[in-house]
Amino acid sequence: MTISTDLITGILGFVFTLLVLSYLVEDNPLFRVAVHIFVGLSAGYVAVVVWQQVIISKLLVPMLMGDWLQRAFLLIPLLMSILLLGKMSPRYQAFGRPVVAFLVGAGAAVAIGGALLGTLLPQIQASIALFDFSATNARPLTETLTEAIFILLGTVSTLAYFQFTVRGKSGKRNALLTIVGQVFIAITFGVLFAGALTAALTALIDRVAFLVQFFDTIFFSL
Amino acid sequence: MADVKCSMCSASNPAEAEVCQQCGARLKPLTAPLDSIHPGETPTKISTSDLENTLPSWLRDVRQAAEESPAALPAATPEFLAAPVAPTPNTPLDFLSGLSAAKDDSDEPVPDWLAGLRDSLPTEEVSQSQNPVQDLLTSLTPPAPIEPQPVEPPAEEEPTWDFHDSATAETPDWLAALKAQENTPAAPKIEEKAEMSATSGDFPDWLSQLSSQTSPAATLPESAPNTSSSATGDLPDWITSLRDDSAAPVAQPASAEATAPQGDLPDWMASLRDDSAAPVAQPAPAKVTAPQGDLPDWMASLRDDSAAPVEQPAPAEATAPQGDLPDWLANISPNVEQSPSVEKPAKAFDTGAFAESALPGEAEPNWLSGITSSAPQPAAPEAEPASALPGWLDAFFVPGAEKPSEAVNQAAVEMPPVAETLPAETSAAPTGAASDAIFSMDMPDWLAGFTPSDLDMPAPKAEMASTASTETPEITPVNLPSWVQAMRPMEAVIADAEDVENEQMVEKSGPLAGLRAVLPMIVGGMTMRKPKTYSIKLNMDDAQQAQVALLEKLLATETKAQDLPAREKNRAERPLRWVIALILLLVTVIPLLMGSRWLDVPQLAGxxxxxxxxxxxxxxxxxxxxxxxxxxxxxxxxxxxxxxxxxxxxxxxxxxxxxxxxxxxxxxxxxxxxxxxxxxxxxxxxxxxxxxxxxxxxxxxxxxxxxxxxxxxxxxxxxxxxxxxxxxxxxxxxxxxxxxxxxxxxxxxxxxxxxxxxxxxxxxxxxxxxxxxxxxxxxxxxxxxxxxxxxxxxxxxxxxxxxxxxxxVWDAFGLGLIAMEALIFIGGIWGLVSAWLSARAAQKQEEA
Known part of the structure; x- marks a missing residue:
């Protein structure tokens, strides 16, 4: 009988699934071993992927096989990568600061531009559009209006809650608004919790289904 | 401003001088109370009525007698008490000036010993009993000899102070018979008694009354100062120190207290009498012969104490008519006979005070002379005691002993009263102001230096050494009343402190390095300055202090680890977790194992x-x-x-x-x-x-x-x-x-x-x-x-x-969601119920 890869991966998956589920009893070494193994595997896998798909594929090979212009452009990221290695040593970490500054600056610029143009303005426009009754909308007006009022109330009350609660300037006039904001925030958290719980339940079902399938394969299909 | 005379060398010094220019002695006392009064100044009138209660009764009697019969005051009061009413620089003994203002305070509480003293010896009794005693004593008192200085013969100017004559006239027959035995051994060195009598301050008032009644207006001869000065040398050190250093009155009533009535004596004075037994007992054959019935008890005790020294053979006494003699004399005779070995009486007590208090012409009682004569006297011419000493007293003397000469009687006649001698003593004695200063310390001078050790007469130390060591016991410490201790002279304390301080000084440099107390430290020479104090408090305003407090608070909170609230463990947590896990596993595993299609898939898409x-x-x-x-x-x-x-x-x-x-x-x-x-x-x-x-x-x-x-x-x-x-x-x-x-x-x-x-x-x-x-x-x-x-x-x-x-996996997913929703709902209900129960229990506890 030849041992197939699926059998090995199935056994490993079965074992590691039990190790993780052992956390139901309490925090135990088996669970820790499984967690450590998963973290190690993930880090190793990420390192291999980055090395293979980023450093070699997008830096070294073009540097060796590319033309002079391509190589010249690749010198900049290469130099910055070397300088960034200086962050590992306290003595030479100053060399990596410009690189980090460049990365943070570029990332912030991209993120802010994307948030402004891709999230803030479109969301404001969408919230305002809910009150555009002249616009052709397949949904009933009452439904749209109700949704618009809820969105508006939720947005204003949530902002009011953070504005007047954090700074401690909440007065009697803003008390009701902040309470409404708290309700909306609580509903939001409840939704997020329900989504996370549903996702976890789905993952549990996937693992249980794997175990059932594994047992079915091992004991009933042989 | 008047000059200040040095109490040590009598040199005149400027009033502002603090140290004698001649001898370097300090003129102004360092003590604070004494700084307020300067020599030569008129003393501030101080009401000493509070001290009235502390005075012995004999002083009160003087006061009362003076008030009742002002005319008789000179007779009832010694001159040293009567004269210095007005405080003048030359009139010492102003310490009784406040007594006149305190006559109404007689009802105030007095010490027990003073009260007992007053009760046991009423004034009337004393005055009445003194007359016969006086008669007796005057006849017995031998004339006190005076120093050999040239003495003016003032006998004619003293009409009533011929104590000897008057006493002789009133002498009873038995005493007269005793006088006939003048050839018998008399009291030794009576002249010494006469010299000692210059210190009439030692004379008790009751004796003064006796003498003053006989001669109320005494005129003192000019030779008194010399006599007084000679007697001063016989005074104890504490008396001398009082007179020299701190304006203590010259009149030292030491002998007066020593001869005070037994009933009036407090314990400490009684102990003094005991301590001074040896000096008292040495001479005084006349005292021994005092009538028993007339003498107070204390005199009787003195007689008993002096039994040993008085162990003079008294053949004359043996021949004295027994019926005339008092009982105490009869008791003395056997004692004298029991110790005939003593050849001569020891000079144990200073009798100068008595001799000096005796008016000219009056003979001091021998028993008083015996009490007071002990101080070493300068060589005086031999007196002839035969004429002054009763014959019966001569029987007490050893035949070979030295008899009092006639010069003694003569000197006694010429002896000036004490009050007259006092002004002359101001060169060596404190002024009236100084005495007031002493009095301002709430301390009667006669009590100032009154310590048992002081009463141990130092003059005849050489002679007393043998007898005192063998006959008298150790001087037992006397528990002085606190108010007496408080009135001790400050000089004694200060002197001790300075001595100790000087002894502690050790030379640190120079050729005297390492020697202790070589150079006396000049007290007051160094300016004592209080060290400058530097404030350690920072000058900060409120804002700065608030900032500092805030900074300290921040630092304290930074370093202080916040205690995390301990997580309360719920015993049902683990089983509950297992139950939930079991439920979820069951609802997911069972559909998967069974491959069920219990739940329909929703058809309506969002x-x-x-x-x-x-x-x-x-x-x-x-x-x-x-x-x-x-x-x-x-x-x-x-x-x-x-x-x-x-x-x-x-x-x-x-x-x-x-x-x-x-x-x-x-x-x-x-x-x-x-x-x-x-x-x-x-x-x-x-x-x-x-x-x-x-x-x-x-x-x-x-x-x-x-x-x-x-x-x-x-x-x-x-x-x-x-x-x-x-x-x-x-x-x-x-x-x-x-x-x-x-x-x-x-x-x-x-x-x-x-x-x-x-x-x-x-x-x-x-x-x-x-x-x-x-x-x-x-x-x-x-x-x-x-x-x-x-x-x-x-x-x-x-x-x-x-x-x-x-x-x-839809059934497993659906059942799992249902199970989770059910668990969440059940958990929510359980939480609400638990909260409601907790609130109810808390409410019940509050109500209870």
């Missing part, structure tokens, strides 16, 4: 799923579709079934699938999905672009030029595959399908890639946990369709391919 289905359906066959795998392997169980349905639908359309991922595990997830959908790997219209690094920037670059990165990389050959044919920008894709479980990843794709799609649909397959944050993008129209979780996946799968992978 708007998001409906839009997703429509959009996906609009993708043309063989169109390039960008599929982004941005979910973690942990949530592959959720996303993979629903993503599989959508990818399978694309595969059915032969869409060219380009896989890309912004997570390192994305490529793995794509291969896993493709392996699940196409185990045989027959689908060739797919391209794996792999991992897209750089986050938002990478997405933005990829969105702007999807193939540029791949062209520069190792996978540049992929661009030549038919899957990416015609794809240069992101808009070249027919649609972009985002498979993600992270709202952030989905948001980045929406923000960075949606604008680059330029109208091409952006579809998302989301995990249930990412839906709340990414749904607004669908509502805003930035995302054209959503498929969220197993619910939407089951609906979509039901539409495209029934009994797919989602349907296989």
């Amino acid at each position: 708007a998001d799923l409906q839009a997703f289905t429509e959009t996906l359906g609009k993708i043309e066959p063989n169109a390039p579709v960008l599929v982004v795998f941005d979910y973690q392997p942990a949530l592959a169980g959720e996303l993979e079934p629903i993503a599989a349905s959508a990818v399978r639908e694309l595969m059915l359309k032969q869409a060219r699938l380009v896989f890309v991922s912004t997570t390192p595990t994305g490529a793995l997830m794509s291969e896993r999905l493709m392996a699940r959908l196409d185990p045989q790997q027959t689908y060739t219209s797919s391209a794996q672009l792999g991992y897209l690094p750089g986050g938002a920037a990478g997405i933005q670059v990829f969105a702007s030029a999807p193939t540029r990165i791949e062209r520069d990389g190792l996978n540049g050959a992929v661009l030549e595959s038919p899957t990416l044919a015609g794809v240069t920008t992101l808009n070249d894709f027919a649609a972009a399908l985002i498979l993600t479980d992270s709202p952030d990843e989905g948001r980045l794709w929406v923000e960075q890639a949606a604008p680059e799609l330029r109208g091409k649909p952006l579809l998302m397959v989301l995990s249930a946990q990412a839906e709340p944050l990414l749904r607004p993008y669908f509502d805003s129209g930035q995302v054209q369709g959503l498929m969220v979780g197993l619910n939407s996946g089951a609906v979509f799968e039901q539409q495209v391919s029934p009994d797919g992978p989602v349907r296989q």
Whole structure:
């Protein structure tokens, strides 16, 4: 009988699934071993992927096989990568600061531009559009209006809650608004919790289904 | 301003001088109370009425007698008491000046010993009993000899002070018979008694009364100063120190206290009498012969104490008529006979006071002479005591002993009263102001230096050494009353302190280095300055102090570790967790094992799923579709079934699938999905672009030029595959399908890639946990369709391919959701009930 890869991966998956589920009893070494193994595997896998798909594929090979212009452009990221290695040593970490500054600056610029143009303005426009009754909308007006009022109330009350609660300037006039904001925030958290719980339940079902399938394969299909 | 005379050398010094220019002695006392009175100044009138109670009764009697009969005051009061009423520099003994103002204070409480003294000896009795005693004593008192200085013969000027004569006239017969025996051994060195009598301050008032009644107006001879000065040398040191240093009155009533009536004596004075037994007992044969019945008890005790020294053979006494003699004389005789070995009486007591108090012409009683004569006297001419000494007293003397000469009697006649001698003594004695200063210390002078040790007469030390050591016991410490201790002279204390201080000085430099107390320290020579005090308090205003306090508070809070509240362990936590886990496992395992289809899959799709289905359906066959795998392997169980349905639908359309991922595990997830959908790997219209690094920037670059990165990389050959044919920008894709479980990843794709799609649909397959944050993008129209979780996946799968992978786990998923909702509901109810019970219990406790 030849041992197939699926059998090995199935056994490993079965074992590691039990190790993780052992956390139901309490925090135990088996669970820790499984967690450590998963973290190690993930880090190793990420390192291999980055090395293979980023450093070699997008830096070294073009540097060796590319033309002079391509190589010249690749010198900049290469130099910055070397300088960034200086962050590992306290003595030479100053060399990596410009690189980090460049990365943070570029990332912030991209993120802010994307948030402004891709999230803030479109969301404001969408919230305002809910009150555009002249616009052709397949949904009933009452439904749209109700949704618009809820969105508006939720947005204003949530902002009011953070504005007047954090700074401690909440007065009697803003008390009701902040309470409404708290309700909306609580509903939001409840939704997020329900989504996370549903996702976890789905993952549990996937693992249980794997175990059932594994047992079915091992004991009933042989 | 009057000059100040030095108390040590009598040299005149300026009034402002503090140290004698001649001898260097300090003129002004250092003590604070004495600084307020300077020599020569008129003393401040001080009401000493409070001291009235502290005075012995004999002084009170003097006061009363003076008040009742002012005319008789000179007779009832010694001159040293009567004269210095007006405080003048030359009139000492002003210490009684305040008594006149205190006559009304006689009712105030007095010490017990004074009260007893007054009770035991009423004034009337004393005055009445003194007359016969006086008669007796005057007849017995031998004339006190005076120093050999030339003495003016003032006998004629003293008409009534011929004590000897008057006494002789009143002498009873038995005494007269005793006088006939003048040839018998008399008291030795009576002249010494006469010299000692100059200190009439020692004379008690009752004796003064006796003498003054006989001669109220005494005129003192000018030779008194010399006599007084000679007697001063016989005074004890403490008396001398009082007179020299601190204006103590010259009149030292030491002998007076010593001869005070027994009943009036306090204990300490009685002890003094005991201590001075030896000096008292040495001479005084006349005292021994005092009538027993007339003498007070204390005199009797003195007689008893002096029995040993008086052990003079007294043949005359033996021959004295027994019937005339008092009993005490009869008792003395055997004592005298028992100790005939003593050849001569010792000079044990200073009798000068008595002799001097005796008026001229009056003979001092021998018994008083015996009491007071002990001080070493300068060589005086031998007196002839035969005429003054009663004959019966001569019987007490040893035949071979020295008899008092006649000169003694003569000197006694010429002896000036004490009061007259006092002004002359001012050169060596303190002035009236000085005495007032002493009095201002609330201390009677006669009590000032009154200590048992002081009463130990120092004059005849050489002679007393043998007898005192053998006959008298050790001087027992006397417990003085506190008020007497408080009235001790300050000089004694200060002197001791200075002595100790001088003894502690050790020379540290020079040739005297290492020697102790070589050079006396000049007291007051160094200016004692109080060291300057420096304040350690910082000068800060309130604002600065508040800032400092705030800073200290911050530092304290930074270093102080906050105690985390201990997590209260619930015993039911672990079993409850097991129960929940067991329930969830059961509700998920049982449907999977059984392969049940108990729960129907929902048929009605939501708007998001409906839009997703429509959009996906609009993708043309063989169109390039960008599929982004941005979910973690942990949530592959959720996303993979629903993503599989959508990818399978694309595969059915032969869409060219380009896989890309912004997570390192994305490529793995794509291969896993493709392996699940196409185990045989027959689908060739797919391209794996792999991992897209750089986050938002990478997405933005990829969105702007999807193939540029791949062209520069190792996978540049992929661009030549038919899957990416015609794809240069992101808009070249027919649609972009985002498979993600992270709202952030989905948001980045929406923000960075949606604008680059330029109208091409952006579809998302989301995990249930990412839906709340990414749904607004669908509502805003930035995302054209959503498929969220197993619910939407089951609906979509039901539409495209029934009994797919989602349907296989749908019962487990449905039952699991029901179980979780039930647990949440039960837990919520349990929490509410628990809170209500806790509140009720708390309320009951508050009510109780």
